[in-house]
Amino acid sequence: RKEVEQDPGPFNVPEGATVAFNCTYSNSASQSFFWYRQDCRKEPKLLMSVYSSGNEDGRFTAQLNRASQYISLLIRDSKLSDSATYLCVVKDSGAGSYQLTFGKGTKLSVIP
């Protein structure tokens, strides 16, 4: 059974803080990795793809450690608008495998 595990939180941080989320995945054959954010009762929205070499998009940095099957997301200088649930998402790229496996998400609340 393919699993993606995340700390559910909540993480309550002040504005301007740096916060990090972690995620582990069980299927070593997984090939594509993403972070999505989901606001309450809304659809998941792609935040960023995660590449083997690590990647950065503004205040957001994602890292992948294939040996440990571990993905992380770092948010610097947190804004109130960052408050959301962050979903770790993994895709297996085996032949015929189209589905994404979602973690349950980590809830972030940024406090004024």
Next chain:
Amino acid sequence: EPEVTQTPSHQVTQMGQEVILRCVPISNHLYFYWYRQILGQKVEFLVSFYNNEISEKSEIFDDQFSVERPDGSNFTLKIRSTKLEDSAMYFCATSTGFNSPLHFGNGTRLTVT
């Protein structure tokens, strides 16, 4: 920015009734998906659809579920005889390629009473 649109936004139905959830994919996207999220739970894969046929389905997607693309634009999910446990948010998603990120629609909240 192009969007995936879903209708209705909220559907209330009685147990045993049939429902059809509708999705209009982004125009140049070739891969279509349905996911669902029961309140408080994780997003779960139901089915993927490519080249006018189902390419993969999960254990959840049993004989009560079906998908089709009736007119080349809409992509629909039909539940033949709804159960209480079908109550969830249903998200349509589309992508340009097999390994491309998914773009999700705004969802249909299905309530089965």
